[in-house]
Amino acid sequence: MARLRRRPRDPEGRMTLAEHFREFRRRLFIAAATVFVSAVVAGIYYEPIFEFLKAPFQQYADANPQSDISINFAEATSAFSNLISLSIFIGVIASSPIWMYQFWAFIVPGLTRKEKRISLTFIASTVPLFLLGCWLGYTILPQSLSILYGLSPAGTSNIQAASMYFSFVTRFILVFGLGFLFPVFLVGLNLIGALPAKRLIAGWRFAIVAIFVFAAVATPTADPFTMFVFAAxxxxLYFGAWAVCRVLDKRKAANRPDWLDVDDTEASPL
Structure with missing residues (x-):
């Protein structure tokens, strides 16, 4: 029986529509499998993860012994549902280097040698920023909870359903993590020529206002402390992205052929 031969890869990274679909399916499978394996491992260590995410809540409870506050499982299936949701959450974070790379590798057409270097640079900056954002979200969580629980009138209690509390915590942390990918998005637009550094610095006032509006809408809490800590x-990072884009624009200008700068009505040096 004749063996199926794989079509040789185009040196310029061009792919047919069917090849794009196969590439998407392959990378989606790798990302999903990585998240699944990470989630299974997280499920094995569920109790330490539970205590780690419960710590901000417990910190407020210990600091305010007069408050009637606790976490409860309202239904028989709540504990199991919480195990599944927390395992998936940790699986997404733990496997972030893999699924982020798969996402970027699919967008970059064909991964030529130069594009592979760009991809590695992308991962080298994206993963630390994502994890830094998650860490910042977890760090300020006790202060945010203290502000929110402190608004409870005297004589009332804060008996939290476990599903609601952990849903709030995971969304809070993920919003910070994803928000810190903002500069990578800006640099990516610059790399494809859609957002030059001059435009970034020219619109910095509008960008600052937009960032604070985004922070107010995206954060699960409505308190100004959380909004400011997220937006600042x-x-x-916005100005850091501008600095990177400025360097990239200078490199592009240095490598730009002289004949491209000639007016259409003039003869080129060629």
Whole structure:
């Protein structure tokens, strides 16, 4: 029986529509399998993860012994549902280097040698920023909970359903993690020529306002403390992205052929 021969890869990275679908399916499978394996491992260590995410809540409870506050499982299936949801959450974070790379590798057409270097640079910056955002979200969580629980009138209690509490915590952490990918998105637009550094610095005032509006809408809490702590690093990262884009634009200008700068009505040096 004749063996099926794989079509040789185009040196310029061009692919047919069917090849794009196969590439998407392959990378989606790798990303999903990585998340699944990470989630299974997280399920094995469910109790330490549970205590780790419960710590901000417990910190407030210990600091306010007069408050009637606790976490409860309202239904028989709640504990199992919480195990599944927390395992998936940790699986997504733990496998972030793999699924982020798969996402970027699919977008970059064909992965030529130069594009592979760009992809590795992308991962080298994206994963630390994502994890830094998650860490910041977890770090300020006790202060945010203290502000929210402190609004409870005297004589009332905060008996939290476990599913609601952990849903809030995971969304809170993920919003910070994904928000810190903002500068990578800006640099990506610059790499494809859609967002030059001059446009970034020219619109910095509008960008600052947009960042604070985004922080107010995206964060699960409505308190100004959380909004400011989220928005302030994003403003710093915005100017950091501008600095990177400025360097990239200078490199592009240095490698630009002279004949491209000639007016259409003039004869080129060629």
């Amino acid at each position: 690093p994003l403003c710093v």
